[in-house]
Amino acid sequence: MSLERSTIDIETWDGTISSGEFYVSSCSFAEKWKKFNSALPQWSWCRCPKLLGVPSSRVEGYLCVDGIIPPRRSTMEDNHECDDGGLKETVCFEEEEFIDSAALVQPEMHERCHYDFHVVYSLSYGVPVLYFRAYWSDGQPLALHDVETDMPAITRQELSSYKWTFITQEDHPYLNQPWFTLHPCGTSEWMKMLFSRDTSAMALGGLAIDRRPELTLLPGSVISHSTPPKSVISKPDTPRKGSRFFNSPFALSPSGPPKSLLTHTISICSPGMS
Amino acid sequence: MFGEEQFHCRFIFTNPKSPLCLFLPPALILAPRLGYLPLLASQVKPFFSGALPPGVDTVWFEYKGLPLKWYIPIGVLFDLLCAEPERPWNLTVHFRGYPGSILTPCEAEDTVKWSFINSLKEAAYIINGNCKNIMNMSQSDQSELWRSVSNSNLEAFLRVSSKLKLGMHGDDFSIKLDSYKCRQSSKNEGEAPAGAVKPGRIPVRLYVRSLSEDFDCEGYAPVVESWDKISYINRPVEICEDGKFFTLGDALRMLLPEFFVDNSTTKDDMTCGVEEDEGRRSTSQEASAMETRGGDSSDKNTEIKLVRVQGIEPKLAIPFAWVVKNLVNPEYFLHICVYIKTPDPIPI
Numbered sequence: 001m002s003l004e005r006s007t008i009d010i011e012t013w014d015g016t017i018s019s020g021e022f023y024v025s026s027c028s029f030a031e032k033w034k035k036f037n038s039a040l041p042q043w044s045w046c047r048c049p050k051l052l053g054v055p056s057s058r059v060e061g062y063l064c065v066d067g068i069i070p071p072r073r074s075t076m077e078d079n080h081e082c083d084d085g086g087l088k089e090t091v092c093f094e095e096e097e098f099i100d101s102a103a104l105v106q107p108e109m110h111e112r113c114h115y116d117f118h119v120v121y122s123l124s125y126g127v128p129v130l131y132f133r134a135y136w137s138d139g140q141p142l143a144l145h146d147v148e149t150d151m152p153a154i155t156r157q158e159l160s161s162y163k164w165t166f167i168t169q170e171d172h173p174y175l176n177q178p179w180f181t182l183h184p185c186g187t188s189e190w191m192k193m194l195f196s197r198d199t200s201a202m203a204l205g206g207l208a209i210d211r212r213p214e215l216t217l218l219p220g221s222v223i224s225h226s227t228p229p230k231s232v233i234s235k236p237d238t239p240r241k242g243s244r245f246f247n248s249p250f251a252l253s254p255s256g257p258p259k260s261l262l263t264h265t266i267s268i269c270s271p272g273m274s
Numbered sequence: 275m276f277g278e279e280q281f282h283c284r285f286i287f288t289n290p291k292s293p294l295c296l297f298l299p300p301a302l303i304l305a306p307r308l309g310y311l312p313l314l315a316s317q318v319k320p321f322f323s324g325a326l327p328p329g330v331d332t333v334w335f336e337y338k339g340l341p342l343k344w345y346i347p348i349g350v351l352f353d354l355l356c357a358e359p360e361r362p363w364n365l366t367v368h369f370r371g372y373p374g375s376i377l378t379p380c381e382a383e384d385t386v387k388w389s390f391i392n393s394l395k396e397a398a399y400i401i402n403g404n405c406k407n408i409m410n411m412s413q414s415d416q417s418e419l420w421r422s423v424s425n426s427n428l429e430a431f432l433r434v435s436s437k438l439k440l441g442m443h444g445d446d447f448s449i450k451l452d453s454y455k456c457r458q459s460s461k462n463e464g465e466a467p468a469g470a471v472k473p474g475r476i477p478v479r480l481y482v483r484s485l486s487e488d489f490d491c492e493g494y495a496p497v498v499e500s501w502d503k504i505s506y507i508n509r510p511v512e513i514c515e516d517g518k519f520f521t522l523g524d525a526l527r528m529l530l531p532e533f534f535v536d537n538s539t540t541k542d543d544m545t546c547g548v549e550e551d552e553g554r555r556s557t558s559q560e561a562s563a564m565e566t567r568g569g570d571s572s573d574k575n576t577e578i579k580l581v582r583v584q585g586i587e588p589k590l591a592i593p594f595a596w597v598v599k600n601l602v603n604p605e606y607f608l609h610i611c612v613y614i615k616t617p618d619p620i621p622i
Contacts, residue, residue, distance in 0.1 A: 014403070123509045124396045124477070141374075165392060169378045171343070173508070176501050178378040185395050185405055 013195065015188030016126030026063040026119065041065050046118070048174050062174065063119040063128075070115065070150055113142060113150060120173050127187040131172055131179040144169070147180065302362065306426045307349030307584065308604055310386045311335050311342055313424055318367050331369040334377060338497045341373045344380050345389045347603055353582040353611040354481045355498055376501070387420045390605055397477040397606035398440060400510045407438050423604045431604060440606055474513035476598055477607045480529050481506055485579065485615050513594065522597050523590030526581065526612070533578050533614065580613035 017025070023045075030043040047061040118131040134142035134150070144167070148156050159166050165183050172179040301321045305314060315333040335342045337355055342365070346354075352363055372379075380386065395405040411419070415434055422430035482505040485496060498504065511525045527534040581587060584601045602608050 124400050165388065165395075168388075168392070171378060173506075176506075177375060183392065185392075185399065185409075 013192060015191035017128075018126070019121050019123065022121040022128060023061075030063065041067055062121070064117065066114075066116040068115040068117065070113065113146075115150075118172065118179070122184050125184045125187065127184050127191065129184040129187070130182045131170075132181075133179050144180070305348050307347065307352070309348050309424065309426065310344055310346075310390075311348055311351075312344045312380050312386050313383065319369075322367070322369070326369055329370070332372040334368050334372055334380075336366045336368060337364075340498050340500070341376050343377060343501070344386065345378070345393075347609060349584060350481065350603075350609040350611065353585055354483060354504065357485070357496060357580075357613065359585075383424070387424075390420065390423065391416070393605040393607060394438075398438065400475050400477045401440050401606070407440070411437075435604075476511045476513060476525075476594070478511045478525070478529065479506070479508050479607050479609050480612060481609070482530070482612045482614060485613055511594075520594045521590060522581070522588055522592050522594050525594045526578070526590065526610075530578070530612065530614075577615055578612060579615045580611075582611040582613075583608065 026043075026045055030045060033040075033043045043063055043065045045061055046064045113134050113136060115132055115134050119128045120131055121127075122129045134147050136142065148159065151159070165185070167180055167182055169178045170181050171177065301318055303314060303317055305311075312333065319331065319333060334344070337351075340355065342351055352359070356363065391408070395408045398405040398408050415437065418430060419434040421427070422434060483498065484503065484505075507529060509529060511528055513520045523534075581590065583597060586601075588597060588601075598608055
């Protein structure tokens with residue numbers, strides 16, 4: 001599959017990508033992840049059997065990583081990012097803590113949670129959509145209130161305010177099972193923000209860049225020939241990204257960027273780029 | 275849209291542990307085609323409450339062993355699961371054992387309401403390129419809109435939905451029809467009215483069900499054993515008008531291209547369809563794709579047996595604009611059920 005459009009005019013870009021661009025970006029993302037985060041669970045393209053209604057020339061599937069074990073959050077960590085050096089250190093840390101406080105704390109509090117993340121392309125919105133599910137070590141699924149324990153405080157706050165439009169349970173498009181999903185209605189606005197040339201908007205949106213690295217790379221690799229803000233390209237890829245990665249999808253405002261950010265955007269929306 | 279399109283649902287309560295079930299008559303309910311099953315719980319639960327053991331009830335519905343997805347409109351479920359319309363439609367209602375691995379949770383009416391509103395936002399995004407009209411709805415308008423849907427109130431729905439400006443009730447399609455008439459009268463192909471230039475994207479949800487040869491036998495009604503047997507395609511249709519009516523058949527050709535390989539206009543429409551997703555491709559690439567698809571013998575044995583929208587089986591030659599305008603659901607999605615006949619079931 002060849003990519004027709006090697007460059008995108010950022011100022012007129014509406015924040016969406018085509019399904020072909022999604023595939024190319026996903027493969028590129030998996031490659032980069034493998035290069036810089038080889039010690040962490042790997043992303044890969046999960047190819048699906050030919051579905052009805054899909055031309056056979058298209059590559060149908062989604063980007064997935066299974067079995068992520070995030071460090072369990074304690075109360076003290078609510079106000080700052082985890083700075084674990086890597087999952088292996090995290091595992092040791094968990095075991096040490098479990099041993100030290102076994103007599104005082106209930107075992108459930110230190111049970112490990114496993115997360116599967118899938119990134120699926122939405123034909124309706126023209127953007128990648130994050131699906132995820134969580135389960136205990138014995139395979140039992142986590143309920144939403146258990147998943148909330150693994151979110152930063154600010155995300156839990158947003159979740160209680162936007163219960164129905166932020167993180168919901170929906171059927172996975174390919175697996176026909178309930179999965180949690182981050183609602184995609186604001187994604188294209190965020191993507192426009194991330195690649196805006198407006199430095200003041202970039203400064204205000206700096207937090208968003210740090211918190212969505214896995215989506216930043218998807219369209220970033222597509223527009224590699226344009227000149228995105230240097231802060232995106234120069235951001236170093238370190239193993240810490242793995243631990244920060246888990247927190248990334250949840251810190252956004254579910255209704256899209258705040259209006260104050262939008263007022264700084266000079267971009268002109270075009271109806272659709274595909 | 276509302277009112278006239280109701281049909282009987284016959285709810286059966288089955289509880290093997292309770293001998294009382296032997297004496298319970300079924301509940302007969304007129305269910306709105308455009309509504310959602312969980313909204314019927316307020317009628318079903320009191321009817322059967324006497325037979326329930328103590329405990330927390332979570333109502334869910336089943337048809338011949340298949341748990342019914344609550345976010346799919348009732349009429350679509352009926353069209354999809356009853357190859358031969360069954361009257362009354364016999365459903366089993368459960369109050370325990372919610373199949374959480376198959377059905378997404380449904381806590382109360384609020385869950386259905388927000389599923390509806392999220393679908394509405396998605397439709398608005400498809401049509402307008404953004405969902406700001408939905409996001410900016412006032413709380414009272416939002417509540418009124420949902421109440422009009424849950425209560426099957428057509429007048430209230432039309433009043434509130436006109437504020438959404440989703441351009442499907444008249445404006446765009448009237449312009450298209452007018453532009454068509456203008457072109458017919460003036461025969462000036464080169465000059466298109468401003469309204470017709472705007473590309474039209476229509477929210478469509480397609481449900482494809484595979485049937486074996488047995489479908490031809492009279493009286494035999496195959497049963498859907500699992501949702502994996504149904505192919506669900508959530509994909510917008512881009513209307514491509516080049517001086518002629520865009521028909522329902524054209525829309526299906528976009529969504530299910532492998533079933534129209536012999537049609538002479540396939541190539542042109544495929545160009546439109548492919549363009550939407552992946553940009554323009556080279557002519558040779560299209561030609562090779564066409565050859566490959568045409569040469570596939572298994573595709574030729576597969577054919578569309580039946581197309582159902584809102585319980586009717588429209589001719590494929592009908593203008594798609596008419597189908598959209600008159601048969602769309604309240605959340606502005608056109609739900610189309612397609613039965614295909616295939617000797618060897620396609621792995622889904």
